[in-house]
Structures are given as C-alpha cells and as structure tokens.
Amino acid sequence: MLRRNKSYLINICIILGLALIISACGSDNNESSSSSKENGNNNAEITLDSKKGKVTIPQNAERIIAPYHEDALLALGVTPVAKWAIGNSIQNYLEDQLKDVPKIEWNLPLEQVMKYNPDLIILSNTLDSYEGSYEDYQKIAPTYALTDEAAGNWRKQIKIFGKMLGKEDKAEKVLNQYDQKVSNAKEKLNKAIGDETVAMVWTMGNKFYLFEKDRHIADVVYSKLGINVPEVVDSLGKAPNDAWNAISIEKLSELKADHVFLLGMKGEEGIKTLQNSSVWQSIPAAQSGNVHVMNDPSHWTNQGLIASKKTIDAIVETLAE
Known part of the structure; x- marks a missing residue:
C-alpha cells in the first residue's frame, strides 16, 4: 500500500512538474510573441508598386528625402531630412514647417544625398531629371519612384506615403478633413x-x-x-x-x-x-x-x-x- 502511494505521489509530482514547464514555456512564448510583435513594428517592411516595379521599403523610416513632395509628407506629420530647392528658390508656402530643414538641390546630387544619410528616398516619376540613376540611389538607401499617375495626384501620394510609413489612418483622416473644408468653402x-x-x-x-x-x-x-x-x-x-x-x-x-x-x-x-x-x-x-x-x-x-x-x-x- 505504501509502495502504491509513493508511486502515486511520484506521478503527481511529475505531472505538476510538466504542468509548470508547459506553463513557463507558454509564458515565454507569449513574451516572445509580444516581443516579436514589437520588433516586427520596428522592422516592418512593405512592398508597393512603383515606377520601377515592385519595391520593398521599411515602414520605420525617419530620415526621408522626397524632393518636391514634402507637402504630402508634412500633411502626414512627417518632416523630411532635407527640402527641395533650385538654388535659393524653395517652396515658400511650406517654410512655416520647413524653415529649419536644410536644402537639397532639385536634381539630387549623390554627394548631397549621402550627406543626409537617408533611410528612405522618394523620387518623382521623371527619373532622367536626377543626377544619379535609380540604382545609384538604391545603393544609398531604399528608394521608391512614384508612378506617373501618383506623381500628378497629391491625394494618391498621401495614400501611398501613408502605406509606406504606417500612417494609413492619418492619411484617411487628413483627406476627409480636406474634403469637408472644400465643401464648406x-x-x-x-x-x-x-x-x-x-x-x-x-x-x-x-x-x-x-x-x-x-x-x-x-x-x-x-x-x-x-x-x-x-x-x-x-x-x-x-x-x-x-x-x-x-x-x-x-x-x-x-x-x-x-x-x-x-x-x-x-x-x-x-x-x-x-x-x-x-x-x-x-x-x-x-x-x-x-x-x-x-x-x-x-x-x-x-x-x-x-x-x-x-x-x-x-x-x-x-x-x-
């Protein structure tokens, strides 16, 4: 009888031990899942159609160059690392938000681009107007070239930039607010x-x-x-x-x-x-x-x-x- 009780107790201990191990593993998995989700947000990438076909870019970009498309970035609350210029000519209407942002020449000289150490470059559709080739800019940072349609449509730019930067809700909000402004006006x-x-x-x-x-x-x-x-x-x-x-x-x-x-x-x-x-x-x-x-x-x-x-x-x- 005593021997049977000992065997029973041993089995109970083994079961409890296994339960604790499984519970611990589950906790570790949950923490790992939560950590992965957080890390996933930090390392998220998105693939979008572009002038150069499908391109994969990071969604956590902070140092962005998008010459002449700063309007769309600012609409989403994103300040570029450099602003479009032709010599001393700039987009004056954006200066209340860009006055402290340095200039970059409109044709994106490669040395200037590298100086700003971007982690995302957004080009217009007229790729021949730039000093470097698309491939040159790709060597510096992930590069997205706007399609012909998007380059001439600022609403599409805001939606695309929203997808790029994980700000789709913000894009929808600012466009709806704009539509209401138009209606009131x-x-x-x-x-x-x-x-x-x-x-x-x-x-x-x-x-x-x-x-x-x-x-x-x-x-x-x-x-x-x-x-x-x-x-x-x-x-x-x-x-x-x-x-x-x-x-x-x-x-x-x-x-x-x-x-x-x-x-x-x-x-x-x-x-x-x-x-x-x-x-x-x-x-x-x-x-x-x-x-x-x-x-x-x-x-x-x-x-x-x-x-x-x-x-x-x-x-x-x-x-x-």
Whole structure:
C-alpha cells in the first residue's frame, strides 16, 4: 500500500512538474510573441508598386528625402531630412514647417544625398531629371519612384506615403478633413459670388501667365470649389504638362472675369506694369476693383493638400468674408 502511494505521489509530482514547464514555456512564448510583435513594428517592411516595379521599403523610416513632395509628407506629420530647392528658390508656402530643414538641390546630387544619410528616398516619376540613376540611389538607401499617375495626384501620394510609413489612418483622416473644408468653402463662395467668374494670373520677370482650368491650383478652384471659368481661360484647353506659356497684355484684355487673382512677389515688376497699363485697366475686374493681388504665389503654383488648403483660405477670405 505504501509502495502504491509513493508511486502515486511520484506521478503527481511529475505531472505538476510538466504542468509548470508547459506553463513557463507558454509564458515565454507569449513574451516572445509580444516581443516579436514589437520588433516586427520596428522592422516592418512593405512592398508597393512603383515606377520601377515592385519595391520593398521599411515602414520605420525617419530620415526621408522626397524632393518636391514634402507637402504630402508634412500633411502626414512627417518632416523630411532635407527640402527641395533650385538654388535659393524653395517652396515658400511650406517654410512655416520647413524653415529649419536644410536644402537639397532639385536634381539630387549623390554627394548631397549621402550627406543626409537617408533611410528612405522618394523620387518623382521623371527619373532622367536626377543626377544619379535609380540604382545609384538604391545603393544609398531604399528608394521608391512614384508612378506617373501618383506623381500628378497629391491625394494618391498621401495614400501611398501613408502605406509606406504606417500612417494609413492619418492619411484617411487628413483627406476627409480636406474634403469637408472644400465643401464648406464651396457653400460660402456660392453664397458670396454666385455665378461670377474668377481667373488667376501669375507674373514673374515682367511676364504673365494665365492659369488654364487644370493648371495646378486652378483644378481645385474650378473643379472642387465650383467657381465658374472665364471664357478666355476655357479656350486655353488643357495645360501642356508643366510648361508655362507667357501671355501678352493684349491677350489679357480679353479676360472678361469678374475677379482676378494677380499673383506676384512683393515689388514684382509685372504688377506695376499692369497697374500702369490702360489695356489691363480696361478689363471688368480692374474696373470694378476686383483685381486681388496675392504676394505669395508659391501655394498657387504648386500641388498638394497644404497648398490647396492655403489657396482655399485665401480665396474664401478675399471673396466670402
């Protein structure tokens, strides 16, 4: 009987010991799983379609170079390690967020890129415009080249960048907020100006450029805000890629718009030229005092969520408040 009880106790001890080992292993596995999940977030990668086919990039990138696409990054709360520039020319409308960020030349010289030690490089679709080849940049850091479609569509850029950086919820949120802003602005402007027409003229170097209806911010003004297009603007058709064609003052005399936003830096010679031109002064907007001079053309001549928001604010403040 005693021998049987001893055997029973031994079996119980073995069972309890095994239970403790299994429990410990389970705890270790849970900790390992939790640790793996945390490490997974730190080392996560994502594969996306790009101009160069499928490319795998890290989602934990912090030092990002994305020349001329800083608008989309900033919309997601991400500050690049360097900002686009052509000499001293920069995207002025972003300077409230990028004033302390150093410049990098628009064609991405390889030495400059290496100096900033990026862990992600985002290129536009026009790869021939860069100093280095795609492969050169890939040797420095994981490199993503935007597709033709995404390069010309800032909403798609925000969604792609959201996927890249694990900020898809943020991307959806900022786009929804923007859509609500557009809706509110459209309602205000409809009440304020009704069927009146609006045109945008940019002056630089005493030359004048009339925005086609799909040129940069004009697409927001006409397509999203629902503002009517003047006849002469409609006759221009689609904007030819990124090329700007100067227009003569004589041609501007045909601009029968109710409101004109005249865009030019403070002291720009072209603004003075138009103010002293009897031809310009004869157009309806000038005669009614509805030529609105804007001394920061940068967000009007760019594409992006921030550029659009700034332009919408300017239009609403000028015409509806």
